[in-house]
Amino acid sequence: MAHFLYELKEGLIIAFNAIRANKIRSILTTLGIVIGVASVVLMSTAIKGIDESFQDSATSIMGTDNIFVDKWAWFGTVPWWELRNRRDIMMEDFREFKELAQLPIAVAPRSFRNQNVTYGDAQVDGVFIVGTNHDYVKTTELKFTEGRFFSEIENNAGRKVCVVGGEVAEKLFPQGNGVNQVIKIKGKKYQVLGINDKQGSFLFGNFNPDNMIYIPIEAMFRDFQSRRRGGGISISVRAPDNQSVPAVKEEAISVMRRIRGLKHDQDDDFSINQQDALLDIINQQVGVIQIAGLFITGLALFVGAIGIMNIMFVSVKERTREIGIRKAIGAKKRTILGQFISESAFICLIGGLIGLFIAVLGAKIIEQYDFPVSVQIDAVILAIGISLLTGILSGLAPAYTAAKMDAVDALRYE
Secondary structure, eight states: OHHHHHHHHHHHHHHHHHHHHTHHHHHHHHHHHHHHHHHHHHHHHHHHHHHHHHHHHHHHHTOTTEEEEESSOSSSSSOHHHHHTSOOOOHHHHHHHHHHOOSOSEEEEEEEEEEEEEETTEEEEEEEEEEEOGGGGGGSOOOEEEEOOOOHHHHHTTOSEEEEOHHHHHHHOTTSOOTTOEEEETTEEEEEEEEEOOOOOGGGTTSSGGGEEEEEHHHHHHHHOOSSTTOSOEEEEEOSSGGGHHHHHHHHHHHHHHHHTOOTTSOOSSEEEEHHHHHHHHHHHHHHHHHHHHHHHHHHHHHHHHHHHHHHHHHHHHTHHHHHHHHHTTOOHHHHHHHHHHHHHHHHHHHHHHHHHHHHHHHHHHHTTTOOOOOOHHHHHHHHHHHHHHHHHHHHHHHHHHHTOOHHHHHHOO
16 A cells, blocks of 8 residues: 555656646646536536526515416416416405415415606616515515515505515615605606515516515506406415415315306316426426536537647657656556556646636626526536546546557667
């Protein structure tokens, strides 16, 4: 064991000296590994960050134990024209549902409109206005930077009060202190009661909690919904916990069929939507991105490995006399083999560490632009492991060529 460690130490010292003696060549050799490792780390951190951001956003908007009773299906095989011809869900349906459903811990109506919002000279376009009631906050994971949600009295009276999403608040009130200020939603004055924490949920586009303003649903019907007052809503239903979701879903279907007066042989004319369906779609898309990223990364590493192999063959050719001398004084094949594999692995490890540094630095820079990234320890371990493995594999053939040289022929080499 001691002899093996001594040989390993000597091999590493020789490898380091060889790398130091050919600095430019070594730097150029590592470029492929630097690019490959930087790519794989950046890809994994970006995908992980996007996934975490989406999960947080989805939880904030929908909650993991929520279902949504809606006219429209988020996904599915029902043709769009059949969905369009369904009856709207009305506030009367919501009130009856709330009375009949026994399992949910909270039920709230939701109605959406897209409007422009102004405060002084500041304007935010395309804000999602959510009309709901006081129980809506119980169906979500919304958190408040300051202020509160509107009360039952404020909702029932249809008062002109609102709760503003984090991104909208930043644009309207860059200096802060948004609570109690009066904003205009399509020219209608609303007093700000609360500001939500910023989620950074860019994946939802406009439809994210940062770009929403919540108002009493009665105010929504009065100010922004002239056609069919009280219609076109969806119902948020929160189960006591994740395990209760299937039972709550079954009860919701039964209650809605009763409310709609459907016979046993009639299809549902409403949809029950869940967060899981949306997560499945996102996971599929993330999977495609991962495969594409791995292909690009693998290609970069393959090119880098070929470059290292070629350089190592050149190195073996240049040091043929050195190999002959070492064999003549008793160096074994495994010693020569270990020396060149160590040199190749050392070069790749340096390239991997440089690539890792570039990836972490790049992730920090990207993070400043509110793009979600998440540097994971497994990505660091993966980068180092890939570097060493690439170095060992690309160094095997040149090392074997050096190890099988005949000592006499090597000493005669000019």
